[in-house]
Amino acid sequence: MTETDTYSDGGTERERLADPAHAPASGERTRTKADTEKSADVEERSEDERERVTTCPECDGRLATDTEHGETVCSDCGLVVEEDSVDRGPEWRAFNSGERDSKSRVGAPTTNMMHDKGLSTNIGWQDKDAYGKSLSGRQRRRMQRLRTWNERFRTRDSKERNLKQALGEIDRMASALGLPDNVRETASVIYRRALSENLLPGRSIEGVATAALYAAARQVGNPRSLDEFTAVSRVEKMELTRTYRYVVRELGLRVQPADPTSYVPRFVSRLDLSEETERRARELLEDAANAGITSGKSPVGLAAAAVYAAALLSNEKVTQSEVSDVADVSEVTIRNRYKELLEASGTVSA
Numbered sequence: 001m002t003e004t005d006t007y008s009d010g011g012t013e014r015e016r017l018a019d020p021a022h023a024p025a026s027g028e029r030t031r032t033k034a035d036t037e038k039s040a041d042v043e044e045r046s047e048d049e050r051e052r053v054t055t056c057p058e059c060d061g062r063l064a065t066d067t068e069h070g071e072t073v074c075s076d077c078g079l080v081v082e083e084d085s086v087d088r089g090p091e092w093r094a095f096n097s098g099e100r101d102s103k104s105r106v107g108a109p110t111t112n113m114m115h116d117k118g119l120s121t122n123i124g125w126q127d128k129d130a131y132g133k134s135l136s137g138r139q140r141r142r143m144q145r146l147r148t149w150n151e152r153f154r155t156r157d158s159k160e161r162n163l164k165q166a167l168g169e170i171d172r173m174a175s176a177l178g179l180p181d182n183v184r185e186t187a188s189v190i191y192r193r194a195l196s197e198n199l200l201p202g203r204s205i206e207g208v209a210t211a212a213l214y215a216a217a218r219q220v221g222n223p224r225s226l227d228e229f230t231a232v233s234r235v236e237k238m239e240l241t242r243t244y245r246y247v248v249r250e251l252g253l254r255v256q257p258a259d260p261t262s263y264v265p266r267f268v269s270r271l272d273l274s275e276e277t278e279r280r281a282r283e284l285l286e287d288a289a290n291a292g293i294t295s296g297k298s299p300v301g302l303a304a305a306a307v308y309a310a311a312l313l314s315n316e317k318v319t320q321s322e323v324s325d326v327a328d329v330s331e332v333t334i335r336n337r338y339k340e341l342l343e344a345s346g347t348v349s350a
Contacts, residue, residue: 056074056076056077056079056081057079057081058074058077058079059074059076059077059079061074061075061076061077062074062075062076063075063081065085069083070083070084070085070086071083071085072085090103111185112185112188112189112192113167113170113171113181113184113185113188114167115154115155115160115163115164115167116154116160120150120153120154121150122150123143123146123147123150125147127139127140127143159195162195162200162205163191163192163195165205166191166195166205166208166209167188167191167209169205169206169209169210169234170184170187170188170191170209170212170213171184172232173209173210173213173229173232173233174187174213176232177217177224177228177229177232179213179217179222179224180220180222182220183213183216183217183220183222184213184216186216186219186220187209187212187213187215187216187217188212190212190215190216190247190251190253191208191209191212193251194208194212194247194250194251197250197251199246199247199250199251203243203246204235204239206233206234206235207235207239207240207243208243208247210229210233210235210240210243211240211243211244211246211247212247213229214226214229214240214244215244215247215248215253215255218255218256218258219253219254219255221259221262222262223258223262223263223299225300225327225328226240226241227328228328257299258299258300259299260285260294260299260300260302260303260306261281261282261285261286261303262299262303263299263300263303263304263327264278264281264282264285264303264306264307265278267303267304267307267323267326267327268281268307270326271307271311271318271322271323271326273307273311273314273316273318274314274316276314277307277310277311277314277316278307278310279310280309280310280313280314281303281306281307281309281310282306283310283345284306284309284310284341284342284344284345285302285303285306285341287341287344287345287346288302288306288340288341288344288345291344293340293344297337298329298333300327300328300329301327301329301333301334301337302337302341303327304323304324304326304327304329304333304334304337305333305334305336305337305338305340305341306337306338306341307323307327308320308323308334308338309338309341309342309347312338313347320334320335
């Protein structure tokens with residue numbers, strides 16, 4: 001409203017402001033002035049505090065923070081103003097940008113089990129918002145389009161699509177076999193090497209992925225038999241063995257022969273046997289190795305026979321059929337091997 005505006009009583013704005021009857025209450029004016037003075041006081045005090053913190057109390061010199069020793073000292077006279085200050089930086093040191101990036105804890109850790117190492121964004125499949133409410137039909141269609149484009153952007157070329165399919169296959173088989181994350185990580189690294197060295201032409205993605213997982217399980221010391229892998233894989237046993245030998249030879253992997261004792265804990269756990277049986281099975285396999293009768297024999301068959309023989313020695317009820325089902329070996333193999341193990345250990349069968 002301007003000065004020339006008039007009211008029903010004929011007065012102007014200037015006259016109304018000059019009239020004490022139309023003036024604002026004095027309490028309001030005093031309160032506003034007090035607030036202004038208070039804020040000025042606070043600013044003045046904060047300036048004094050900043051001045052007191054950044055200057056030396058002895059010589060008014062400039063203070064410097066020594067982060068290595070956790071002290072605040074005067075750069076002029078050397079007075080230690082503060083000591084044992086909290087170091088809010090990282091506990092690690094980095095000497096170049098590469099080390100700084102690799103040691104940073106910002107964001108989720110990278111993993112070889114995903115084709116993009118987990119650096120991209122995933123859009124959840126639930127059609128709900130942040131409050132848990134269901135989305136409308138229009139929003140659901142929009143989110144579906146976003147998921148489609150997100151998948152297209154995450155796999156930009158054929159190599160990434162190949163890697164995504166293979167790592168998904170490795171994760172599926174490892175889950176079915178109960179393999180831990182370190183085995184999956186090692187298998188992912190082996191497959192990445194095979195893909196980078198162009199070993200896949202002429203071979204199926206499932207075959208190379210299964211061979212990488214089989215090699216990783218043996219390298220980490222958590223092996224599974226070929227029959228177990230064949231049961232969860234989409235390739236035949238012959239193709240699996242041929243691809244495995246090819247991958248190991250071309251990549252120069254150092255895979256030690258499977259140790260029969262590495263199968264014993266799993267068999268004992270599935271058969272619900274005691275720790276004494278597991279200990280005796282290990283002793284039987286150790287005696288057989290010292291006697292030199294384990295060479296050229298299947299480690300799975302030896303482990304199954306050792307568990308069966310140890311159960312007999314511990315007076316636990318278990319049949320050859322039950323051990324055969326758990327170990328996926330024939331009963332004939334168990335009968336032949338457990339007698340050899342008992343003879344090697346000098347134990348007479350009951």
